Amino acid sequence: MSDLLSRLRAGLPDGALLTDPDVMASYSHDMASFCPAGRPAAVVLPRSLEEVRHVMRTASELRVPVVPQGARTGLSGAANAVDGCVVLSLLRMDRVLEIDPVNRIAVVEPGVVNADLSKAVAAHGLAYPPDPSSWEQCTIGGNIGTGSGGLCCVKYGVTAEYVLGLDVVLADGRLLSTGRRTAKGVAGYDLTRLFVGAEGTLGVVVRAVLALRPAPAPQLALAAEFGSARDAGEAVARIMAEGHTPSLLELMDSTTIVAVNRLTRMSLPESTRALLLAAFDTPDPAADLAAVGELCRAAGANAVVPAEDEAESGMLLAARRAALPALEAVTGTTMIDDVCVPRSRLADLLEGTAAIAERHRLTIGVCAHAGDGNTHPVVCFDPADPDESRRARLSFDEIMGLGLELGGTITGEHGVGVLKREWLARELGPVGLEMQRSIRRAFDPLGILNPGKVL
Amino acid sequence: MSDLLSRLRAGLPDGALLTDPDVMASYSHDMASFCPAGRPAAVVLPRSLEEVRHVMRTASELRVPVVPQGARTGLSGAANAVDGCVVLSLLRMDRVLEIDPVNRIAVVEPGVVNADLSKAVAAHGLAYPPDPSSWEQCTIGGNIGTGSGGLCCVKYGVTAEYVLGLDVVLADGRLLSTGRRTAKGVAGYDLTRLFVGAEGTLGVVVRAVLALRPAPAPQLALAAEFGSARDAGEAVARIMAEGHTPSLLELMDSTTIVAVNRLTRMSLPESTRALLLAAFDTPDPAADLAAVGELCRAAGANAVVPAEDEAESGMLLAARRAALPALEAVTGTTMIDDVCVPRSRLADLLEGTAAIAERHRLTIGVCAHAGDGNTHPVVCFDPADPDESRRARLSFDEIMGLGLELGGTITGEHGVGVLKREWLARELGPVGLEMQRSIRRAFDPLGILNPGKVL
Structure with a gap:
């Protein structure tokens, strides 16, 4: 434990590492009922890609679980701590890096609050449609993690349809860039979409290229x-x-x-x-x-x-x-x-x-x-x-x-987390579950990313 | 070779297995220039899921490569035969199984021609937007394999946005069902999207649930x-x-x-x-x-x-x-x-x-x-x-x-196939390429599905 903390501290600026038990407790769970939450060993609030990479490299070397977190407004326990984990809260990586009206894209860090992005793009006559109920608190990173929906989806679709490309720090600290900044693209397998709704089990999203739409008329x-x-x-x-x-x-x-x-x-x-x-x-x-x-x-x-x-x-x-x-x-x-x-x-x-x-x-x-x-x-x-x-x-x-x-799914927009893990297996069936697990192993062979969540 | 043919024949009805060299030659390539095409050992034209499973089981047991094929209108050589392969042409699995105007979905087999689906859904006041130039010949299975676009994408998006769920025969003959029939859903990783644009390297699509839209007004x-x-x-x-x-x-x-x-x-x-x-x-x-x-x-x-x-x-x-x-x-x-x-x-x-x-x-x-x-x-x-x-x-x-x-991609809608394989590596970079390869290995550990294509 003390090894973990000293190793983490070595690559982080002052104030990025929290270890006070009461403070850590406040980072230990999201808004779901009936979901167990463990005690973190540390809470890290990085401000940069390099700090995230440092956390993941350290965690990989020491085989310590990492739980990525947004605003903890989730409803399935996906952001809940597990015992001895590093909670990796992306709340301070909250910059809107770019808004481009010709290409109708925004480039953002994961900690940007949904409503803040909406306001920022509205100033350009644009809209970022996905609008979960928690839109005034929840972050884009959390939205990507859970594949959030909202009230406007019936016309404008869900989060997945607005994520064009991602920068993701993998379990071992390598940086993976997926997708594109263009309106179309089919170069290789669609890894971008794999990370949307993965609830932090495949990697840590540190940057997203989002598609925007022209602002709609009032309803x-x-x-x-x-x-x-x-x-x-x-x-x-x-x-x-x-x-x-x-x-x-x-x-x-x-x-x-x-x-x-x-x-x-x-x-x-x-x-x-x-x-x-x-x-x-x-x-x-x-x-x-x-x-x-x-x-x-x-x-x-x-x-x-x-x-x-x-x-x-x-x-x-x-x-x-x-x-x-x-x-x-x-x-x-x-x-x-x-x-x-x-x-x-x-x-x-x-x-x-x-x-x-x-x-x-x-x-x-x-x-x-x-x-x-x-x-x-x-x-x-x-x-x-x-x-x-x-x-x-x-x-x-x-x-x-x-x-x-009735031919439906156990989760339309809230995700699986801890709450619906057993039910996911019922929905996917044995072949589906096995293929999903093999994908998870491919991204996280040590099993350190958000263990016990999703599947 | 004779073992392969007799094993294949044992599970296929008359007429499903073609071995005449001239006939096979006509199935050996798509419409791309500069792409090598091998000589198939057999061409199979299944009419059912079970026949596809039989082909994949046989190919897995004998370690014979399989090249899935639609109408061969592709422009990157993805459907080109490799020496000694089984060409698996889905052209005869061409039924529109269901059109549901309330849920705005169609359920189709992969060999349905794009234009035929468009006509069928138009009778219900609906549209299936993706409209590649070859829409009067190309099949939905091929569209899914390449992630096709078309003229209408600027408003209505590409094939990927219209594929809700898939039945896929895996390399070893197991049947995987992905996705859903519902408008939304985030249960587990999005495997559906992984198969769109995979050019037949991850599995053989045998059934697709497609999203439809209300028919637009004339342009x-x-x-x-x-x-x-x-x-x-x-x-x-x-x-x-x-x-x-x-x-x-x-x-x-x-x-x-x-x-x-x-x-x-x-x-x-x-x-x-x-x-x-x-x-x-x-x-x-x-x-x-x-x-x-x-x-x-x-x-x-x-x-x-x-x-x-x-x-x-x-x-x-x-x-x-x-x-x-x-x-x-x-x-x-x-x-x-x-x-x-x-x-x-x-x-x-x-x-x-x-x-x-x-x-x-x-x-x-x-x-x-x-x-x-x-x-x-x-x-x-x-x-x-x-x-x-x-x-x-x-x-x-x-x-x-x-x-x-210029910040773009080597392929917006035609795919990688053989033609752009080297360029894909340049676009993805080493980490991207490695993660894509590990996904391919997870689905096809023996490497029998469309080898030499994409990556």
Whole structure:
């Protein structure tokens, strides 16, 4: 241990190495429930590529595990420390190195906060679309690690689609450059994409070339109230089958609506069983909303309320953004699931989740990126109640099982981490698991990068 | 050899195994120049997953190389036979298994022709965007193998962005399923993307889940005539920096214009040094074209000619589609390069290519997916003239060198194959090359899948 610390210190500037136990404890876990976290031997906050390489070389030589970390807003325990590890926090590598409007790219360090990048590129009339709920805290490096999504994915896609190239420090300290700065490129295997969603198990991202888009027009939104999840699901199916491309298509169930009302005093209609929010940023959003409103009515909506203007649209979106904090406020603790199903199976997932909640006598609110079929069933429980905690964990797993049955995946955008590791094996099957493991071995033969995570 | 044939025959129906030397010769190469092709020991045309597995098991047991093949329209020799190999042609696995408008996916076998899929999904109001020049012959399996692009990529992206999941037969005959049918998913490493562009070196794709889009509106196009490549490049930079999203942004140099006129009698303006074609499929394409026309004029265009209607737009696009055949007709043989540079460096690439052509006393016409910075310098030469052939090969390489100098890649959409193997090593660098090789070893430890290709 003292060897580790002295070796680390030798290649780091003052203040980059933290060893105070209380301080280290604050770096020991992300925001996931039910995920074990170990005690780090050290926390390193590098500011440069060379410092990262020094950490990885040292860790390789001493066979010490390294846990790369962003803002620890993750929901699967991927950033949790393991005993005796070096926590490698990239928070101080937070420079936007370049914004290029002609080539529509940004070059950034991993510690740049998502919202900061969004603001920086907006000044050039550009957008970096992926917008996870934690966008005001989470970092681009963390987004790349987990393959983050967000509200805008239904039109603009996920993090993976915006990562063109990466500089990655490998387990042994070598520097690997992947990908490109160009709009297209097929030279060799796509290693860039392999690192997106790898949760720090294949290497440490120290620099990213990101694709940008022209800034979209402001969104105009509507809310549609349904008497059942089935009707809301039918509306989603019709909207997508008719060829619409909403910039947002979100759903909240009645449990979520009640919780949001309680937290925000928004007075959403509590008799509603499912509230669908749709938005367009097209040249004529009112016309698109009118067409979508008709489809909602045809699918059985009790009411369709289009926003009059941007301000009203913003209020509807604020209700959706409040969903997670509102459900967290119900019992103080939640587990947020992240099952993504084919969007045609959305209603099946919602009804099945309601049945699971009833069977386990739990409050489970569902909000969903409905257009993507990506649902977030939020299991509320009291961690001081062992039986309720057990039922919460059970229901969380049953929802993943239901998602797989419906042809979906256990994680649409939150990642595997510690929380869903066993379930990943079920989703991948034995051949898939073996091939994934062989890739991991190729990048990290000593097994020092984020051990115990993903697979 | 006879052991190989009898073993293969034992698991294949009549007609699936071809051994006639003349017939086999017709399966021995794709459309690339300067790429060696060996003599296959057998050509197999399977109709089912199980037949593919039988071939791979047999080949693994006997350590016989296998070369997977689509329609052999490739331009890098990736589909070329190696001596004693089994050519595994997927042409007969050509079923569209499913088209799902709600989830916007198609499930297809690899031998489906790109144009056939496009027609099939158009009947549902949907589109499969990637549209390589060979779209009426090339197969989806080949598109996946090479990571194909096309004219529409500037707005709609490349093949990789449309492949959600794959069934792949591995080198040893095991079946690997990757990815998903859902809009999002981050469960484990992205193996799907690894197979896209792998040119059959990691496994044999036998089934693909493809993402579809709503069919776009018809395009309206304009042509802008420039007195220099520099001005045309400036126009491209301004169009993209202003936040436009054209559905097509193509460029032809004067050599190409002359060749097209000769082949088609289109009477394009031969005094023009660079012809830029832009198109929009937006709700108001005429307004977008007017804005882009202004930008072209500001960048120095001598003339801007908007199409009056869809028919006129079609004629402009036909001119672009005629570019490759027209350049081929110049001397009978061409090498088509595929360098992609940051779009801000387009003029540098064009000017540099013109200098290379002059130095080597060759005709090199350039057409380019200008919006992507993806250029196709077409080197025309007489293969019966050894010195001209040598100069052709030399200039082809110099263009790749120039592309790398300008921050680009040696291949935007055609792949590496045999043709660019040495250049791939230069682009990737030693660490990149080593990591790519270790991935290949993980999938194909015996080295039987398309040996000698890519890396």
